[in-house]
Amino acid sequence: MIIFHDISLLNYNTFGIDVKAKALITYDSSKELADMVSKCLPDMPQPVMHVGEGSNLLFMNDFGGSVLVSKIKDVEVIREAEENVTVRVGSGWVMDDFISYSLSRNWYGLENLSLIPGQVGASAVQNVGAYGVEAGDRIVAVNCISLVDGSECSFAHDECDYSYRHSIFKEPVFAGKYAVVSVDYLLDKHFTPQINYGGISQRLASEGIAIETLTAQQLRDIIIDIRREKLPDPKVIGNAGSFFMNPIVGYALFEQIRTKYPQIPHYFIDQDNVKIPAAWLIEQCGWKGKSLGNAAVHQQQPLVLINKGNASGHDIKCLSDRIQHDVFEKFSIIITPEVNFIY
Secondary structure: OEEEEEEEOHHHOOOOOOOEEEEEEEEOOHHHHHHHHHHOHHHOOOOEEEOOOOOOEEEOOOEEEEEEEEOOOOEEEEEEOOOEEEEEEEOOOEHHHHHHHHHHOOOEOOHHHOOOOOEHHHHHHHOOEEOOEEHHHOEEEEEEEEOOOOOEEEEEHHHHOOEOOEOHHHOOOOOOOEEEEEEEEEEEOOOOOOOOOOOHHHHHHHOOOOOOOOOHHHHHHHHHHHHHHHOOOOOOOEEOOOOEOOOEEEHHHHHHHHHHOOOOOOEEOOOOEEEOOHHHHHHHOOOOOOEEOOEEEOOOOOOOEEEOOOOOHHHHHHHHHHHHHHHHHHHOOOOOEOOEEEO
């Protein structure tokens, strides 16, 4: 365990917002965290917040409490069957690093999440997703330490209440009360590609790769290439990836919009609900590539808000508010930030 005081959080948020925390504490094991909770955490600056890479955070001001950072990078096979394997993964793993590692062990099912920002712990909290796959699809259990009393607890998949970019850990009654120390993933031993989303099949065709011969590594490489073409590298341009969630609207409203915009992209959720890409809505409102002070909408992917340099959290939020307003005025649709605002 290492404790830092009055430390910059510049390296703990991908937006590149240079704010400070009163304290930052790193830990290397669940036991170390449990001991810290019972012995010294009550005397540390409050409130307490858990941060990974900060890829889903927007700091509005200096943080007056304590930041916890997991350095747990254990990997353990806890169950193995003929067709699959259950792997317990430390929360401190960078998600993309673990996906690469899983392929090296011939464990499959997470390839479509390649290059997604954040750590394994955050994948379980945010239910991160990309190209038709969500982390929750593969999560068997989420193992935590209570930040109230240091006790160990485990939440089975059904208890996590996974849905689009949501889990029980984001609910007010749970938020900030548990630290994820490991995640149990159920991974396949045989590769079954999922390619019917986000232009993957078109890319395969253009590169002359047949689905029958496609390997998991090829699929990972293609998804990485697509993401790099569309999304800015946060190490170069501050951003949090997708800023807004794709809204799900009722069929009646969708039909009303489609009457005016016949080419509207969409995905049917069920007979009553339709998902519409937020990027399309934002682009229709004229925001693609536009700036507001030091904050801007990315010129290639309007779902991404960027820090052009020296933007504050308030600058980014101001841009976000303007976009939300314009989308609602034009389409009567509320788009909700995927990013968490930290005051």
